[in-house]
């Protein structure tokens with residue numbers, strides 16, 4: 243599980259899966275550049291890492307994944323501070339669950355901008371550096387609903403199917419440059435994603451943020467010649 247001195251960018255790291263992943267990777271010696279919109283939560287994460295004397299550094303760059311300048315600033319910080327980028331984890335995202343005739347056009351645009359365009363913008367900002375290095379790893383946190391649909395999930399599943407298509411095409415585009423691409427497909431995680439909130443009794447048997455963090459650690463710490471193309475994970479309590 244060696245990520246010592248690796249430079250890892252994570253979007254959506256102010257809470258949930260991204261935050262737990264940032265902490266675990268830093269505990270294992272990675273230097274982690276974290277982004278999300280909530281600057282206070284990111285500063286708290288940075289402080290937790292410093293005060294906990296974790297082996298790696300956590301560097302916060304507040305930003306919105308839908309903003310191209312913000313994503314370029316995140317990548318620039320990683321390069322300025324650590325001179326290279328090993329891994330980019332596209333994790334920022336959210337869900338809106340309504341029947342199609344109840345969805346607004348604004349809800350559609352905003353969610354697609356975060357889940358799909360955000361993945362594109364952070365990946366695009368990092369790619370020139372990864373190509374110049376002839377190495378690197380792009381992880382895209384999609385969902386098991388990148389591969390299955392359900393009533394009330396038209397918008398969210400469309401965004402995750404779009405991430406899935408992006409992941410597949412990107413993989414074909416960059417493999418010959420020595421760049422790994424991993425799609426992560428998880429079932430229910432007890433993050434802050436769901437309406438009932440983190441820690442609700444109904445989510446007791448779901449995956450924990452820490453289960454996802456351990457999965458990410460496994461994915462990004464494989465030897466140079468190994469790529470996990472797809473990673474599917476569920477709580478045992480969930481039908482699949």
Ligand SMILES: NC(=O)c1ccc[n+]([C@@H]2O[C@H](COP(=O)([O-])OP(=O)(O)OC[C@H]3O[C@@H](n4cnc5c(N)ncnc54)[C@H](OP(=O)(O)O)[C@@H]3O)[C@@H](O)[C@H]2O)c1
Nearest residue numbers: 254256257258259278279280306307335385431433434435
């Ligand atoms: N929880 C599940 O059951 C589940 C299952 C499968 C896949 N996923 C996926 O896992 C990923 C992480 O979600 P989570 O479960 O950890 O949810 P979460 O606890 O709600 O965390 C979502 C993160 O995304 C960030 N984010 C949202 N919009 C953003 C934007 N425009 N710009 C920058 N950051 C933004 C949030 O930070 P700010 O609000 O501070 O910006 C937050 O850090 C998502 O892509 C989600 O679709 C979740």
